[in-house]
Amino acid sequence: MNIEPGRCGRLEQALRHRRDAGGKCLVPYLTGGLGDDWLQTVCAAAAAGADAIEVGVPFSDPVMDGITIQQANEKALAQGATPQRILSELRSVVTDIGVPVAVMTYANIAHHMGYERFASSLADAGVSGCILPDLPLEEVGEWAGCARSAEIETVLLASPTASEKRLQMVCERSRGFVYGVGLLGVTGVRSELSESATRTAARLKKLTDRPVLVGVGVGTPEQAAAVCEAADGAVVGSAIVARMLAGAGPEGVAELISEFRAALD
Amino acid sequence: MTELSEAIPVPSVPSGLMGEPSASGRFGDFGGVYVPETLIGPCQELDQAFRSAWGDPIFREELNSLLATYAGRPSPLSECLNLSKELGVRVLLKREDLNHTGSHKINNVLGQALLANRMGKTSLVAETGAGQHGVATATAAALFGMDCVVYMGSVDIARQELNVFRMRLLGAEVRSAESGSGTLKDAVNEAMRHWVSVSESSHYCLGSVMGPHPYPWMVREFQRVIGDEARHQSAELLDGGVPDVVVASVGGGSNAAGIFTGFVDTAAQLVGVEPAGGAAISRGVPGIVHGSRSYLLQDEWGQVQEAESISAGLDYPGVGPEHSHLAATGRAVYKQVTDSEVIEAFTLLARTEGIICALECAHALAWVSRARSELQGSTVLLNLSGRGDKDVAQMMGLLG
Numbered sequence: 001m002n003i004e005p006g007r008c009g010r011l012e013q014a015l016r017h018r019r020d021a022g023g024k025c026l027v028p029y030l031t032g033g034l035g036d037d038w039l040q041t042v043c044a045a046a047a048a049g050a051d052a053i054e055v056g057v058p059f060s061d062p063v064m065d066g067i068t069i070q071q072a073n074e075k076a077l078a079q080g081a082t083p084q085r086i087l088s089e090l091r092s093v094v095t096d097i098g099v100p101v102a103v104m105t106y107a108n109i110a111h112h113m114g115y116e117r118f119a120s121s122l123a124d125a126g127v128s129g130c131i132l133p134d135l136p137l138e139e140v141g142e143w144a145g146c147a148r149s150a151e152i153e154t155v156l157l158a159s160p161t162a163s164e165k166r167l168q169m170v171c172e173r174s175r176g177f178v179y180g181v182g183l184l185g186v187t188g189v190r191s192e193l194s195e196s197a198t199r200t201a202a203r204l205k206k207l208t209d210r211p212v213l214v215g216v217g218v219g220t221p222e223q224a225a226a227v228c229e230a231a232d233g234a235v236v237g238s239a240i241v242a243r244m245l246a247g248a249g250p251e252g253v254a255e256l257i258s259e260f261r262a263a264l265d
Numbered sequence: 266m267t268e269l270s271e272a273i274p275v276p277s278v279p280s281g282l283m284g285e286p287s288a289s290g291r292f293g294d295f296g297g298v299y300v301p302e303t304l305i306g307p308c309q310e311l312d313q314a315f316r317s318a319w320g321d322p323i324f325r326e327e328l329n330s331l332l333a334t335y336a337g338r339p340s341p342l343s344e345c346l347n348l349s350k351e352l353g354v355r356v357l358l359k360r361e362d363l364n365h366t367g368s369h370k371i372n373n374v375l376g377q378a379l380l381a382n383r384m385g386k387t388s389l390v391a392e393t394g395a396g397q398h399g400v401a402t403a404t405a406a407a408l409f410g411m412d413c414v415v416y417m418g419s420v421d422i423a424r425q426e427l428n429v430f431r432m433r434l435l436g437a438e439v440r441s442a443e444s445g446s447g448t449l450k451d452a453v454n455e456a457m458r459h460w461v462s463v464s465e466s467s468h469y470c471l472g473s474v475m476g477p478h479p480y481p482w483m484v485r486e487f488q489r490v491i492g493d494e495a496r497h498q499s500a501e502l503l504d505g506g507v508p509d510v511v512v513a514s515v516g517g518g519s520n521a522a523g524i525f526t527g528f529v530d531t532a533a534q535l536v537g538v539e540p541a542g543g544a545a546i547s548r549g550v551p552g553i554v555h556g557s558r559s560y561l562l563q564d565e566w567g568q569v570q571e572a573e574s575i576s577a578g579l580d581y582p583g584v585g586p587e588h589s590h591l592a593a594t595g596r597a598v599y600k601q602v603t604d605s606e607v608i609e610a611f612t613l614l615a616r617t618e619g620i621i622c623a624l625e626c627a628h629a630l631a632w633v634s635r636a637r638s639e640l641q642g643s644t645v646l647l648n649l650s651g652r653g654d655k656d657v658a659q660m661m662g663l664l665g
Contacts, residue, residue: 060568061450061554063457064301070444082566107299108553112567133301134553138289159302170302184303185462 009153011052011100011129011176015211015233018051024264025177025213025233026224028240028257029054029104031072032090033081037250039089044250045240046097049261053097054131054235055090057083057105064106064133066188068238072245083109083118087125094126102129102155102176107139115143119150129153129176137169144173155179158204160196171208180204180231182217188238189219193226201231221263228264236260282596283485283522283529283587290478290557293593295586298477299553304457307464308556312479314384319486324383331375332490335408336365338372340491342498342646347617352637355644357508359495359524361651362622368651369491369520370401374470376487378405381468388412388467392442392456394421394449394516395577396428397623397651398472403437405470413437414467416455420447421577428655446571449581453555473517474585477556481585485522491648492527499646508646512536514628515599516543516579518588520650525597533646535597537588538632540607543572545584546592546599552583559586575604576624576656606631608663611653623651624659 008016015025028045032038032055042053058073058081065073083105094101103122110118110132122130130152135143140154147154153176158167160181171178182197183190197214204212214227215235224234243253290296290312298308318324332338340363345356361369374391381389389406391413393399399415406413415432419441422429432439445451453476460469474481474488499508511528513521515537525535539547545560552561554569562570562582572582591597602610607624610631615621622630626649633645653660 060445061454063454063555064303066458067444074444077568084566106553108561108563108567108569111551111553111558112563134299134556136298136300136302136305138298138305157302159306161306162302166305181301181303183462184464186458 009128009151009175011102011153012211014051014100015177019211019232024228025051025211026257026260026264027052027054027213027233027235029056029235029237031056031058031069031076031241031244032086033058033076033079034072034244038244039093040250041244041253043093043097044254045257046099048254048257050099050257051233052100052102054102054104055086057086057103057109059106059109062106064186066186066238068242068245069187072241075245083113087121087127090127091125100128101126102131103127104131107132107134110143115146119146119152122152123150127152129155131155131179133157137166137173140173157181158200160184160200167203168207171204171210174210177211177213178204178208179235180212180214182214182227185217187216189242190217193217193223197227198230201227205230221259224260225263234264280530280596282591282594283526286478286482292481292587292590295559295589296478296481296557298556299558300477300556301461303461304477307460308477308479310384314380315479315483318380318383324379328376328379331379332372336371336375337363338490339494340364342495342502344502345618348614351617352634353642354633354637354640356633357499357502357644357646358649359491359646360649361491361520362620362649366401366404367654368397368401368623369488369523370398370472371404372490372523373472373484373487373519374398374401374405377468377470378409378411381411381470382409384468386466386468388414389470390414390456390460390463390467391470391472392416392449392452393472394452394580395655396421396425396432397578397655399437399439400428400431400435402470403432403435406437407435414459415439416442416452416459418442418447418449418451421449421452425577448571450569457555473519474522474587475517475555475557475559475583481557481587484519485526485587488519488523489526491520491523492525495524495646496527503644507531507533509643510534510536510640510645512538512629512633512645513648514579514625514650515539515584515588516581516625517583518585520648522585522587524648525591529596535591536632537597537599538628539599539601540572540574540576540579540628541601541603542574543579543581544601545582546588547601551589554583557586559589560584560592575607576628578623578625579628600632602628602631602635606635610634611660612664620649621653621657622649623653624656626650
């Protein structure tokens with residue numbers, strides 16, 4: 001389980017770097033192709049203190065996502081977002097922003113392009129990691145093989161109700177970080193942090209040395225700070241995407257990310 | 266009927282098809298369990314519960330008793346003398362339209378409700394397109410004293426007012442799925458999203474042979490009663506023989522799976538009929554949505570496309586994975602018919618046999634009617650999956 005930092009991928013290195021320096025990791029999620037300025041928003045998010053950026057590639061049927069990210073998906077698709085366009089635009093900034101990028105989308109986007117081709121197009125775009133939430137342990141094998149060949153880190157999700165044995169398998173097979181799902185539900189901001197969020201993080205921390213980040217239902221800087229009492233970091237999606245949808249622009253989104261950063265520091 | 270099966274031998278061709286799926290929940294290259302980690306637990310729990318129940322004679326007995334005393338099974342097999350004369354094809358109808366709630370959907374929901382009850386669940390969640398499965402689920406929930414939440418696309422709610430009212434009358438809560446196209450596929454998304462958060466107390470009562478494992482298998486097993494009955498009934502009628510062709514409409518594919526199961530090991534030709542606007546097998550390519558890998562209508566980037574059919578019950582861009590496997594192996598063939606052929610078949614059956622059928626199964630008849638010259642002299646068994654009351658208003662608008 002002891003992995004030399006030098007041998008792991010760029011995403012994991014960046015998160016380990018933050019954690020090992022005593023800090024907490026912040027990974028914001030932004031919907032790719034949402035509005036004309038989404039790429040500037042990615043850059044602004046990096047500058048505002050994100051340790052890595054998760055970029056969503058919109059899918060027509062995002063079954064893990066709540067209403068905010070659904071709406072963002074629909075809007076981006078209506079604006080002509082395609083995987084190819086998002087990746088080629090990302091490529092133009094990815095080396096300059098200074099933090100690794102992970103793409104989050106659904107299995108069919110990768111499957112339709114072909115797993116091998118999708119993995120290599122992520123690599124060509126300079127993307128470090130990939131999250132496909134509808135590929136659980138049972139189904140992830142074929143994709144993970146292609147991802148590994150293209151040096152893409154496949155981040156796996158860990159469910160709050162999973163058995164110890166299953167969490168262990170997730171920890172062993174996940175790359176980049178282990179994504180603890182904060183609650184039994186879809187993405188979205190809740191008024192309170194679920195107690196399953198910290199409990200899941202604590203369970204995962206006992207099983208792995210890999211960075212453990214918690215997302216889904218982490219919607220405010222206070223909630224992020226609270227979950228980071230157990231976790232190495234937080235993934236924040238809907239709160240940020242809601243700002244994008246509200247037309248806050250790169251500065252408005254960066255401002256919110258700074259607040260999360262401050263709460264974690 | 267059991268006596269009958271012993272009395273008359275039926276020709277049997279071993280096919281190795283339509284048995285249990287593989288350990289990974291697959292039929293050939295199709296199926297699987299493509300759901301978020303948070304749904305793996307509920308899917309595994311259901312798989313275990315179904316295996317145990319299906320192997321338990323007491324469960325089978327309870328279900329059979331419900332099917333007989335509540336749903337009205339066995340459904341009859343009707344020989345269509347007038348229609349046969351007009352088409353030059355001997356047509357037999359398996360009358361699922363005569364079941365309680367008016368379609369084959371009741372077979373599956375009674376099975377799932379009984380299972381959910383056995384699992385200690387106190388509520389049912391379902392998706393519905395035209396409302397038939399929603400009504401059937403609400404019916405079973407009322408019978409079992411369970412709560413019921415039905416997700417229905419906002420567009421479908423607007424065009425199927427009567428079924429929405431029926432569900433409410435039965436005590437179900439109908440929730441509008443506003444996202445995407447506001448139709449069946451979005452209702453499935455919403456039902457799955459809801460299920461994640463309530464799976465401890467709720468069972469997701471999926472309406473067709475689709476979704477993650479074990480649903481495609483379980484729903485087919487709950488529908489196999491159609492095929493088992495029809496096999497014996499046709500043997501009685503055909504002097505121990507089987508029909509030359511067994512035909513059924515295919516949206517998700519549960520009524521077709523149900524009747525095919527009874528004939529997959531015979532020489533009968535199996536034909537599934539898809540709407541031209543939702544022909545996942547004929548026009549789609551393999552894809553992953555709603556938990557399984559199967560043929561799927563999608564655009565060049567893998568975004569799921571919306572189906573368009575005169576019958577809301579077949580308005581689905583995917584198809585059950587076992588149908589994809591039956592198509593890939595060639596054991597079943599899948600044809601498409603247009604909306605205008607469907608309307609013609611709908612009126613043909615009403616005029617010749619005095620049966621107003623659902624637009625869904627009019628698809629199967631539309632193919633028989635079109636293929637009549639190649640079917641001359643043969644015997645065709647058609648699964649009449651539902652009655653047409655729900656479609657009469659729509660037909661009045663089109664034909665009135």
